[in-house]
Amino acid sequence: MLRAASSRAPLSYACRAAKIHQCAPARNHVSASSSTRLRLLPSGCRLVENGVRGNFKGWNTRRRFATIASPITIHDVSRDSIEVVLPSGARPRLSSEWLRDHCQCSGCIDYSTYQRKDQAEAWMAASGAPAIASATIASQHASLPVSDESGVLVVEWADGNVHGHVGPSVYGLTWLQRVLQPTRDTASDVYTRRVWTSESMTSSLPEATFAYTEVVTSNERLLQCLESIRDFGFALVESTPLTDEATHVLCSRIAFFRRTVYADGLWKVEVKPMQSASGSADEGDYSTADTAYSSLPLHAHTDCTYFEDPPGLQVFHCHASDPAGGGQSLLVDGYRVAHDLRANAPHTYEYWRRTPVAFHFTDASNQYIQHKPVIQTLAQDESVVAAFRFNKYDRAPVAMSPDEAAVFYRHLKVLLSAIRAPAGELWLSLTPGTTLIFNNHRVLHGRSGFSVRSPRKFSGGYISMEDYHNRIRVLCSQRKSGVTSD
Numbered sequence: 001m002l003r004a005a006s007s008r009a010p011l012s013y014a015c016r017a018a019k020i021h022q023c024a025p026a027r028n029h030v031s032a033s034s035s036t037r038l039r040l041l042p043s044g045c046r047l048v049e050n051g052v053r054g055n056f057k058g059w060n061t062r063r064r065f066a067t068i069a070s071p072i073t074i075h076d077v078s079r080d081s082i083e084v085v086l087p088s089g090a091r092p093r094l095s096s097e098w099l100r101d102h103c104q105c106s107g108c109i110d111y112s113t114y115q116r117k118d119q120a121e122a123w124m125a126a127s128g129a130p131a132i133a134s135a136t137i138a139s140q141h142a143s144l145p146v147s148d149e150s151g152v153l154v155v156e157w158a159d160g161n162v163h164g165h166v167g168p169s170v171y172g173l174t175w176l177q178r179v180l181q182p183t184r185d186t187a188s189d190v191y192t193r194r195v196w197t198s199e200s201m202t203s204s205l206p207e208a209t210f211a212y213t214e215v216v217t218s219n220e221r222l223l224q225c226l227e228s229i230r231d232f233g234f235a236l237v238e239s240t241p242l243t244d245e246a247t248h249v250l251c252s253r254i255a256f257f258r259r260t261v262y263a264d265g266l267w268k269v270e271v272k273p274m275q276s277a278s279g280s281a282d283e284g285d286y287s288t289a290d291t292a293y294s295s296l297p298l299h300a301h302t303d304c305t306y307f308e309d310p311p312g313l314q315v316f317h318c319h320a321s322d323p324a325g326g327g328q329s330l331l332v333d334g335y336r337v338a339h340d341l342r343a344n345a346p347h348t349y350e351y352w353r354r355t356p357v358a359f360h361f362t363d364a365s366n367q368y369i370q371h372k373p374v375i376q377t378l379a380q381d382e383s384v385v386a387a388f389r390f391n392k393y394d395r396a397p398v399a400m401s402p403d404e405a406a407v408f409y410r411h412l413k414v415l416l417s418a419i420r421a422p423a424g425e426l427w428l429s430l431t432p433g434t435t436l437i438f439n440n441h442r443v444l445h446g447r448s449g450f451s452v453r454s455p456r457k458f459s460g461g462y463i464s465m466e467d468y469h470n471r472i473r474v475l476c477s478q479r480k481s482g483v484t485s486d
């Protein structure tokens with residue numbers, strides 16, 4: 001049964017919520033559907049309504065006005081929801097359950113950690129949704145321990161005892177606007193990605209190239225480097241000192257190395273000769289615990305396809321190379337591969353988007369295996385490619401019927417052809433001091449074969465995607481707020 005909110009709301013609270021009277025309050029009767037919220041009072045103050053209070057049968061409503069510049073106004077209040085108006089003009093309707101769940105008062109949020117306090121089961125145990133008694137916009141409220149210059153939405157509950165909430169629920173309007181109208185995630189490449197071919201990327205390479213000293217001393221240049229990785233899928237850092245420490249210094253500007261079965265942080269890639277029975281090291285006779293440690297060419301692939309969460313960023317710091325001896329580095333934009341498939345072979349695109357492929361890494365000590373699609377799209381928008389996972393060397397054996405095999409190999413042939421399309425292959429001759437950092441969830445990498453006598457040596461490491469995303473978000477926030485310290 002509905003009860004008049006005013007009969008339950010303590011007057012002292014109403015006064016606290018409305019301690020913003022700079023001008024004489026206006027009193028009007030309004031209906032539940034009234035949308036008028038901004039008034040120009042004779043004083044010339046542009047005022048925002050801060051009070052909608054009344055019972056829901058008669059809607060005898062008392063209104064208050066304040067001088068706060070509220071970015072959000074209340075459009076409609078009912079027992080089970082509140083419709084608000086955002087600066088964009090959008091009018092989201094917030095259910096009472098959502099409001100109860102998102103209360104920002106100090107009884108619901110632990111402000112030392114910004115974690116929720118454990119309340120959900122308690123209020124959801126009550127039968128029926130929480131009932132709203134009234135909604136008000138105030139300049140501030142004692143139940144909200146953090147200040148919000150935009151004001152506070154104050155919701156009085158008709159059945160607070162039943163739903164376990166003492167006093168009103170409060171929501172800072174800046175916080176509410178951010179939740180209801182989220183800005184773009186600065187770590188996401190959805191809106192900024194630049195899908196490339198060899199030709200287009202070659203002309204864009206200066207944009208993706210940075211100097212070591214700049215990246216390690218300037219947060220702005222570091223951010224630009226991370227934005228290049230976000231948008232192109234990679235960045236090149238030139239003039240990196242030829243030491244493992246420099247690799248560490250550069251990577252630690254982004255995040256810490258991810259530990260994997262291959263290395264406890266920094267790894268090194270160089271040809272490792274195996275002594276033959278005769279004691280000599282012959283070409284082609286090398287340790288091949290992984291093909292990467294041989295001198296063989298490597299077709300474009302992503303790393304660690306057999307992990308649930310393959311490393312996000314991969315770092316290659318070139319210490320020694322001899323372009324004449326081969327060993328050029330290859331990059332292929334996995335987004336471009338997916339886009340080409342979608343445009344030219346849509347059945348193949350759908351097949352690799354929907355079909356889990358088995359990848360494995362197996363040796364005497366390890367049995368990693370994953371079944372994942374090659375093309376991953378965003379859960380919230382299936383038209384957006386979010387990740388590419390493919391390594392033909394690491395495909396695991398799987399049983400197939402003749403019919404399944406016919407389909408699989410037909411699509412595999414098209415996939416391999418798209419990956420190996422010469423127009424998409426960006427070949428780079430990395431020279432000593434160049435560090436290549438790339439998104440292993442997007443960019444496939446490989447290399448040409450090289451002479452085993454070629455002094456080819458790299459160090460590098462993996463960085464988890466969430467740590468990279470965390471870093472770019474923080475740096476974007478600092479740039480936005482004008483923080484310039486490096």
Ligand SMILES: [Zn+2]
Binds near residue numbers: 103109168
């Ligand atoms: Zn609360």
